[in-house]
Amino acid sequence: MFKQVTIIGFGLLGSSIARALRHHGQAETIICADASRSVCETVQTMGLADKVTADIGQSVKGSDLVILAVPVGAMEQVASKIAPHLQKDAIITDTGSVKMDVIRQVQDKLPASVHFIPSHPVAGTENSGPEAGFHELFEGRWWILTPLAHSDVRAVEKLTKLYESFGSNIEIMEAGHHDMVLGLTSHLPTLIAFTIVGTATELEDDVKSEVIKFSASGFRDFTRLAAQDPTMWRDVMLSNKEAVLELLQRFTEDLNAMQKAIRKQDGDYLYGLFGQARAIRKEVIEAGQAEFVYPNKSRGTGQ
């Protein structure tokens, strides 16, 4: 499908895309570009790409597809580096969890002769690095595209077909809407998970060890989210700042109401809210989004 694909940033997502490209035979040649020498060595040793380089600018020469899979905070720098070397009509996409800010960073840097189509695979695990990738990562998961007003329809179609070949479901969305919806489903929950795990970290050592011991009673569910890559998430929080702060404000108001209800012994209020929340879980299960899927392992129920 593609003659030559350059993937810049070979972490969990970049390496999973490389594996999926190979597994489904969608690229003749795969080039890995990563600023980290140790990542390059791992990719070389594991044979995950046909060519491995730390020279990000040169890595895109002759590629008809370039995928930016670096942390959101590094997008602008990468775009500047590759811009002079891009082939005419190349498709450029990214995997960032925030779309407005990535568009702000990247769009103006790229020449008008290429097709920039921002995208976001709603998939991941708490593991990071090239070793953590696997080709099934995108199966049954959403891949959101946020094309620009002037995006070439055929380029969007080609990218859609590629992601569909990985087993993904495609959703086309406006970038600002993406950032609000993902702010609520992903950025806010992850921020809260990081915070509560942090609250526990600051405890005295003996209590901390008990928290871990009895973590199956609830705390555990937060640790999975809080185990994700800190660089990636620092960048996400800062680049989706407005949406995250607004959602955090709403959440804080709801938490204050909950606090007040406990203080006032208002059991009816608590029961009402708890009962409503339960119904949401049923909808998540019905939407087929309740399962954790891992490679080479049986499917957990995720319940």
Place this chain on the structure above:
Amino acid sequence: MFKQVTIIGFGLLGSSIARALRHHGQAETIICADASRSVCETVQTMGLADKVTADIGQSVKGSDLVILAVPVGAMEQVASKIAPHLQKDAIITDTGSVKMDVIRQVQDKLPASVHFIPSHPVAGTENSGPEAGFHELFEGRWWILTPLAHSDVRAVEKLTKLYESFGSNIEIMEAGHHDMVLGLTSHLPTLIAFTIVGTATELEDDVKSEVIKFSASGFRDFTRLAAQDPTMWRDVMLSNKEAVLELLQRFTEDLNAMQKAIRKQDGDYLYGLFGQARAIRKEVIEAGQAEFVYPNKSRGTGQ
């Protein structure tokens, strides 16, 4: 091991205990007592107990073990009902997620001739009702005992052996300490999960459906906790009020600091905290508490 065991309250925990008692041959006769007629009918139909009754007081006659598996808010009423009918030297225990308040409710109601040994199985799923139980629920999970100062050592030992036969690990703890530790590992995370799922529930319908669609990006992890029994959790929050409010206060302070860091674009602060949180996940996995275990299903990784 026991001649006759009465289980009062036949929900997820009560029915799982009945199944475990039978599976491991620890009781000659099992009596189910539940105030709900429909629960009694289900237990009868499914044959989960040898005798089923809605008369809670009478149900304990002749039993050498009585297990109170009702919501924490119903303990006092149940204790008053059973008190006149208890056999001398019977062991009374409970499964409440809060211990100080259960002791306050139950202790004074029971005659001095019985052995009251509060306990708490740190196990559960988001499903409730007698059908949701399974005999493996307690395998590899902690069962915390909070004996009173005057508790009979042999009675504590007998209960310990029973729970060990279910595959549980036993921890002896002071009741107040239990409520603080579980407040942090269980009550606070669950309250936060209920709250954030509630925040999403209040959204306009079209956004709500998108939240469910893309829930695998983080939100999903909270819905499992928020799907738990609302009656049980209303009672837990109210009866562990002091600990929950104090922990909520600490969490709110940490969340405010996070909010401020995002507002001020303080990436170093975020990176530092996110990195620390990651290490906790490793400890949870090493402690063997990361897995979700379900009956008749393969073991999920829970990651």
